[in-house]
Amino acid sequence: MLDAVIFMLGLGGVCGVVLSAASKIFYVYEDPRIAEIEGMLAGANCGGCGFAGCAAAAAGVVNGKASPSVCIVAGPETANAVAAVMGVDPGSAEPKKSNNLCEGGHRATDRYIYSGINSCRALSQLYGGKRDCSIGCLGYGDCVKSCLFDAIEMGPDGYPVVNEEKCVGCGACETACPKNILVVRTMSDKLLHFNQETNALAPCAQTCPAEIDIPEYIARIKKGDYAGAVNTIRERNPLLLACGRVCPHPCEDYCRRGIEDDPVSINQLKRFVADYEMNSGSRLPVTCAPSTGKKAAVVGGGPAGLSCAFFLRRLGHDVTIYDMMPKLGGMIRYGIPEYRLPKEVLQWEIDGILNLGVDYKPNVKFGKDFDLKSLKADGFEAVFLGIGAWKDYSLKVEGEDLDGCFTGIDFLTRFAVHQQKDSDKSVSIGTKCAVIGGGNTAIDCVRTLIRLGAKEVSIIYRRTRKEMPANMVEIEAAEHEGVLFNFLAAPTRVIGDENGKVKGLEYLKMELGEPDASGRRRPVPIEGSETVIDIDMLVTAIGQGPDTGFVEDIDDLKELELTRWNTIDAANPETLQANIPYVFSGGDAYTGASLVVEAIGGGRRAARSIHQYLTEQPVEPVTDSLYKTHIKESLFDTVPGVNKKARTPMPELPVDARIKSFVEADLVISESDAQFESSRCLSCCRLCYNKDSN
Amino acid sequence: MGDYIVLIISCIFVNNIMLAQFLGNCPFFGTSKKMETAVGMAMAVIFVLVLAGVITWMAEAFILKPFNLEYLRTIAFIVVIASLVQFVEMFLKKSIPALYAGLGIFLPLITTNCAVMGACLININEEYTFLQALVASFSYAVGFGLALILFAGVREKILLARVPKPLQDTSIALVTAGILSMAFYAFKGMV
């Protein structure tokens, strides 16, 4: 008996000593929180969470791969305790949720009759499934069988529906699905997703430069779930009030209904829900990922900068916006006039972004008051340059700097500053005004001049109405408001009087010749057709480029590469990383003068790269990216099953009411019109769509 | 030489630790849902069982036997194997991180695996020499891995089949294991 006791004591002692020595010798630093969290989990090693055992799950929590609620056995108290160790709020920690990416279901047609066993995996072995659509749901519910939590069921339309409440994000469905229709993602993953060739996307969603899930938000409007629609838009675009008003909606050009009928008025629906949120009196909550403690600086508070800041903040980074103007918004505040986008509306939208915890510093100019060096010194690890395109091109004709001559941006900005009482500099206008140019800036100048009481306002453009780059609705509105259009006219000289004040403009008449590189017919001058018109004010708005003068003045910016259009260069249009690795750009500063949606998409793209950069991942473009292209098989020539239903017209103020003031000219559609318009949507996906019922 | 071949065949097939001697049921069912985990587990068992076989043989030969403490064999082996696994885990983590990344998560799960314990006890009962014990431990582990991987393959296929509701999941797995075990009975009498 005694020897047995001595032996066991000895054995235990030896093992103990050896192990404790080993733990010293083979010590590897491990986050102490892993052990702490492991102690809190159920210890059942059941694998229900998707990790191989509790230790692995605890390591997952600490490495950010799992949420505090990872343990499916232990329940909410444990989740709270784990969240406390991690220093995050269990509600806002990034849980993974399963998402169903296919809503084709029974709508998709079959290529062959399958009579094998009811299993997606088996069916997919046979030519990738029986459905026409190569990527869509097969409908046998392998995911439903794989889910241990009863969180997935086969919906009535033939595709799985995920119950977010029950889903723990274990990923069993993702593994079970042979078609990658079900994916488990965190909010951050969703915010960083960009369109891929393999995605289930309708043509409109492929076209939108901001990549908004258009069919999804229209479907939500149809169901009356306006909050859901706003949230869907906000996953891609934080400036929905602004876009709902000024976007020239390239998506509508690709609307499938538009092939047989008028396209769905997508942008008016966006404006409808955006206004709905604003008028409801409260903001919908926007969640942000747990803080990462990394700092990023955003230079320029235009749409690109605001979008970049919004997404970076939601990904958990600390963001500060720097802007040279007194208020944020960029061109949509200082270029686009009040009657198109009221400043109060814009401010409400910007406040929503700043409320997430985004810092901002106005009245500081990059290259003058601060630069890359000072940002680095302040602890910023990445810099986004979204400085827009604020430098007007000059006409390069004699007399363009006479008294009474303005450039487009200069005129609009001065007036906007004056109107917002940011300064008391006044703007004086003439009675007979000419505006040179055919873009949005030119149209905004003429419509502003009309509202300021100019007697005669004309547009001088060297091509024809068809070639004007301005938004079509804007051109029409300007025509209604009494603007004169002088097409096929190329200014050659500005004539001044003895006091150096402008008094006339000489131009050459043009005719259209062969198409040029942009596909538009090139205007050629008609010899001896010089004409002079009397004017007392001239605005030249023939385009603008970024003001990158700072590159010459500041030492560490000398190496920043620019293109020959003075835009900031990036090796890859999708990563938007400049040749200085911690500098990124987007919006007009990268593309040259473009659109608000384009700038918003660019801001999010840059936010993705900056996130990769800050979290020490390689900065890489999206795989199988659908950047600026379409999925060929999704573009149709005809769309059977569509009955003509007239598009909801845009309500606007009558002309005589609107030209006297700066009140908003375009109005929002009514709820019943929104319901009707959303019912015109065919809910398209890659191949399938809903036919009209009668 | 011939003896060893017979020993290997006997340990892997005829006396398969899992399917003929029914040891190590828990990991057999627990880690056989996915091929990936099954392979990882199989590797971990081979690794641990060879080490455990060697160490316990030495413990028996140099400590228990000389001091007439054979009656403490079971409890002593438990302590030795458990400590060994802990030690190996620490060692791998520090010195061979790549191997640890592959096997690490399985090691704690087999600390108290009865297949490991069983094989070690069999080695002693059969009065194997050191070399025989080494070969037998390795072969038993390979046999266990073989059974586990076969079973995982079958279970992956079962997922595709229409199983009546009351028989789903663990029940059908038990039935399958039984059939697999009967198949292995065909090896009986070979050696």
Ligand SMILES: Cc1cc2nc3c(=O)[nH]c(=O)nc-3n(C[C@H](O)[C@H](O)[C@H](O)COP(=O)(O)OP(=O)(O)OC[C@H]3O[C@@H](n4cnc5c(N)ncnc54)[C@H](O)[C@@H]3O)c2cc1C
């Ligand atoms: C008159 C006009 C009408 C338009 N109409 C439409 C329309 O109807 N629909 C449409 O889609 N698009 C329209 N656009 C285009 C659209 O406004 C721009 O594409 C969009 O604003 C670009 O966003 P951005 O953030 O890249 O640049 P911007 O909006 O130009 O913002 C740049 C920001 O950077 C700041 N900044 C610049 N330099 C510095 C510096 N050195 N230091 C600090 N801050 C600096 C500026 O103050 C500004 O806030 C219009 C543009 C103009 C000029």
